[in-house]
Amino acid sequence: MSESELIERAQQGDKEAYIELIRIHQRTVEKFAFQCGVHSRDLADVSQEVFVKLYRFLHQFKQDRFTTWLYKVTLNATRDYYRKEQRQQAKEELLNAQRQAPSPSAEKHVLNFEEDRLLHESIQALDEKYRYPLVLFYFHELKYEEIAEVLGISLSTVKVRILRAKEKLKVALTQEGSADNG
Amino acid sequence: MDDKQFDRRMALLKKSYDRMEQQLDPADVFKQIAEEEETLAIQTLDTQHKPSVKWQKRIVWLASVASVLLVGLLASLYTMKQQTSPPSEIMQDVPDKKADEEEIADYLTKKFNSKKEDIRKELKVSKDELEAFDFIKNANSTLDFYLTTNLQLRLTDKNYTKVMEKDILNNLMTPKRALEKIKTFRNLTFEHSYAVYSNYSMSVNELESFYSKLLEPYEQLLLKPGDVEYPADLEAIIEAANNQFMELKKDDDGTFYFKANPIDGEFAPAYMNELHPDILGYFEYLQTGYLLEVDDLRYTREETATSLKIMERTLLADVNANTSDYKLLQETFKNTWVALLLGTKQYPAIADDGQPNSDYLKFLQDIAAGQYGEVMKQTAATILAEFQQSNSSATLSQLAPYDIWTILLQTREETAGYINDSDFTVVDLDTSSIEQIKGIYEQYKKNDDEAVLNQLHPLNIALLYLYAVSIGDESVQNALLAPDAEVDESKLQTIESLDVFSQLGEYDGVNRMVAARVAASEQHKYGRQFLIKFSQQEGGYYRITGIID
Numbered sequence: 001m002s003e004s005e006l007i008e009r010a011q012q013g014d015k016e017a018y019i020e021l022i023r024i025h026q027r028t029v030e031k032f033a034f035q036c037g038v039h040s041r042d043l044a045d046v047s048q049e050v051f052v053k054l055y056r057f058l059h060q061f062k063q064d065r066f067t068t069w070l071y072k073v074t075l076n077a078t079r080d081y082y083r084k085e086q087r088q089q090a091k092e093e094l095l096n097a098q099r100q101a102p103s104p105s106a107e108k109h110v111l112n113f114e115e116d117r118l119l120h121e122s123i124q125a126l127d128e129k130y131r132y133p134l135v136l137f138y139f140h141e142l143k144y145e146e147i148a149e150v151l152g153i154s155l156s157t158v159k160v161r162i163l164r165a166k167e168k169l170k171v172a173l174t175q176e177g178s179a180d181n182g
Numbered sequence: 183m184d185d186k187q188f189d190r191r192m193a194l195l196k197k198s199y200d201r202m203e204q205q206l207d208p209a210d211v212f213k214q215i216a217e218e219e220e221t222l223a224i225q226t227l228d229t230q231h232k233p234s235v236k237w238q239k240r241i242v243w244l245a246s247v248a249s250v251l252l253v254g255l256l257a258s259l260y261t262m263k264q265q266t267s268p269p270s271e272i273m274q275d276v277p278d279k280k281a282d283e284e285e286i287a288d289y290l291t292k293k294f295n296s297k298k299e300d301i302r303k304e305l306k307v308s309k310d311e312l313e314a315f316d317f318i319k320n321a322n323s324t325l326d327f328y329l330t331t332n333l334q335l336r337l338t339d340k341n342y343t344k345v346m347e348k349d350i351l352n353n354l355m356t357p358k359r360a361l362e363k364i365k366t367f368r369n370l371t372f373e374h375s376y377a378v379y380s381n382y383s384m385s386v387n388e389l390e391s392f393y394s395k396l397l398e399p400y401e402q403l404l405l406k407p408g409d410v411e412y413p414a415d416l417e418a419i420i421e422a423a424n425n426q427f428m429e430l431k432k433d434d435d436g437t438f439y440f441k442a443n444p445i446d447g448e449f450a451p452a453y454m455n456e457l458h459p460d461i462l463g464y465f466e467y468l469q470t471g472y473l474l475e476v477d478d479l480r481y482t483r484e485e486t487a488t489s490l491k492i493m494e495r496t497l498l499a500d501v502n503a504n505t506s507d508y509k510l511l512q513e514t515f516k517n518t519w520v521a522l523l524l525g526t527k528q529y530p531a532i533a534d535d536g537q538p539n540s541d542y543l544k545f546l547q548d549i550a551a552g553q554y555g556e557v558m559k560q561t562a563a564t565i566l567a568e569f570q571q572s573n574s575s576a577t578l579s580q581l582a583p584y585d586i587w588t589i590l591l592q593t594r595e596e597t598a599g600y601i602n603d604s605d606f607t608v609v610d611l612d613t614s615s616i617e618q619i620k621g622i623y624e625q626y627k628k629n630d631d632e633a634v635l636n637q638l639h640p641l642n643i644a645l646l647y648l649y650a651v652s653i654g655d656e657s658v659q660n661a662l663l664a665p666d667a668e669v670d671e672s673k674l675q676t677i678e679s680l681d682v683f684s685q686l687g688e689y690d691g692v693n694r695m696v697a698a699r700v701a702a703s704e705q706h707k708y709g710r711q712f713l714i715k716f717s718q719q720e721g722g723y724y725r726i727t728g729i730i731d
Contacts, residue, residue: 015212022208030206031199044205051211052218083502090373116198119191138192139199156639170183173191 007066011058018058022051028067028140029074035135036078037124039085049077071140071150075132122172130165133158286343287329290350294325297354304356305389306422315392317385321353357386357426361444364453372499375461380507383468386426386442393423394439397430404430404438424449443469463496467511473518478526483545490518491555498557498594516586519558523565523581531578538569557593558586609641611683619645619680626658635661636723641688643724644696644714645680652679664717664725673708674729682708694724 001009001017003024009017029047038046050073061069111117123131132151136142142150147158298321302312312318328346360381367374396419403410412420420430427449428440444450445465470489473479479486493515500508522545525531531542546569548554549562561577568575609615623646626634638646643662650658651674663669684701688694694716700708715728 019208019212022206022211026206026208027202027204030204031202034202035199044207044210047206048210048214051206051208052214055211055215090371090377111195111198113194113198115191116195119195139196166188170188173188174183 003066007058007061010055011061018055025067025070026051029070032071032074032135032140033078033081035120035123035139036075036128036132038078038081042081046077046081047074049080050074053077065149068146068149071136071142075150119173122169125172126165126168130161130168133161134165134169137162290325290329290347293347294321294350294354297351301354301356301359304358304422304425306418307392311392315385316388317353317355320384321350321355324353325350352381353384355381355384357382357389357442357444360384361427361451361454364456368456370456370458372458372460375458376464376500376502378457379461379464382444383464383507386468389423389426390428390440390442393419393428397438397440401438404432405436427451441469445469460495460499463493463511464507466492466496467514473514474521478528479518479521483522483529486518487522487545487549487554490515490522494555494557494590497590512587512590515590516583519586520581520583523558523561523578537573543569557590561585561589609687610685611645611680615645616649616680619649622646623649623658626661630657630661632661636721638724640694640696640714640716640724641686643716643726644686644698647714647726648677648683648698649680651675652677652682662726664719664727667725667727667729669726669729674712677708694718 001020003021006017006021006024010021026047029050030043033043033046033050034040050070053073053076054070111120123134126134133147136147136150137144144155144158144162147162148155151158153161298312298318301318302309305312313322328350360378363381364370364378370378397404397416400412400416403412403416423430423440426442427444427447428442429448430438431441432438444454445462466489470481473481473486473489481489493511497508497511497515502508503512522529523531525539525542529542529545531538533539543566546562546566549558550560550566552559561581565575565578568577619642622634622638622642625631626646635643635646647659647662650656650662682700682704683698685699687697687699696714696716698712698714700711713730714726715730716724717727719725
């Protein structure tokens, strides 16, 4: 069954069709959420939120660009997660009255190679306006036009931001390399 | 690192990402959907069809029957499970688990009780009085929750005991303890300040009421003028309340009460300055409460508007607009502003002769001048202008809380753009960009071809407009303005060179905006920046709709 048929069936209330849609897209959602900064232990929760939201608004969806829509919803869920996480973290830091050491890198379970982990962390350190276009371009192979639509920014802004993200990342990686060597 | 090396590392990372294990079980999605729908159904039942007492009795009866059946079912499932599980597993597991659980429960309860006793002494209350406080009851339920429900989880997560302990003990909080946490920090972020506020707000209002009630027997004594020596009991009450930043006050009816003011009150600690200033609106609301009574204001008009100004800053700054604290503040803000502008019994807008009151007009002028914040400035100016023209105001007669909320939302976006530099894509204004804009100007001037302007990006439209101002070309300025544009030209028109500006920043939110940053050496004359607002016209191109200095 094609994706558009699955969407159509899901819109008519066919749960099996929706479960099939989840199976097709959950990897993309989890990867994107992780790349946007969601902790690996929270990926299941965030992607669950995404698919519950999608289900609620499924009737509003028109056949074109399901993936773009999926990315937008994931991005919003990620931002909500961020806010909650930051507020919680702030509260915990205060209540402990001392800043806690960062928790051991959870990415270890997800990324096996040290080099990958370093690059992943450098991407996480980028400002989100640079991080999101970069992630969509390099890891999801979206076109500039698609990125512009997902992020709601102009085409030229997408280009500029990817370029700057790349520059910033190169600097970070070079500094890291020299720190490791020195 | 060259582009090739970079791309290769990114490709390798992509491969690693692609190998990630999937974590979501699709069945959980439908479980959540079903749970949400059930909650929604219950809420709908509660709000729309409140059943009669007779029906409630039937529902209770049905629920009892259902619960008996459910318990029966669970019991049979449990027995079945026991029968199918290997007996050795039960023998080995249960005693160890139980011993561990008892030990940890004992440890947590002791710690909890010891902190509770410290709080009792701090508040100078009896054990019964302490246990009657809602914030203590909440803390007790947190302890119960962990001890009865979640203790077994400890065995699967080493950090769980720590998290549990923290959560349980942190619920035991007094206003003093909440604010004292600030001592260990400097210049708190908004998020940290919010955490302080939420801990502080846990108990402050309840303790204010408690100590105020204790004053009742001493009312006559407190009313006596001059230096009166108070009995030790009263002294102890006052001391305990002062210790929580509360001041002894008297209302218009001559009733004494306590009110906490940790921000600028008599007992305000110096470290409160470390809080982020944007948080103060929440503290203001805790202190003032709802600003409206049934038919009037609770404070004077000026005091009310000043409180709203403090709340406005928080409403504009807090990005987390879906908390109940935020919603409460927002309700207060919009309803109170509507009451202030429409006029109240004590402060009517319109006099008996149908003319606007002179003190009301003066109040409008103060709002329009920005004395009470940014959000209502424009609305007050419009109402004032309408009154001056025709002694009536259409804006005022149609004003509703929703309008105030819309203005607040709009200002939120603009302010976010204004104050948060990271929202702008900034470019330096160098010789080459000035030369480029001169080229565009010349090209347009050849035959006033609008197509040249229509293809320009907001950033270049802004620069072209500023260039036209600097050389005094009004026709180009007008060509770049939308028909209903509002431009405050007083300062802008004195600019004679683009050297005044150092950078242009573009904000691409819902409302397009360009900030023209003034060079440091010129800021004493022109201020920090001009904000140029845009709207997209029907043909898809941009025009300037407003300039704010």
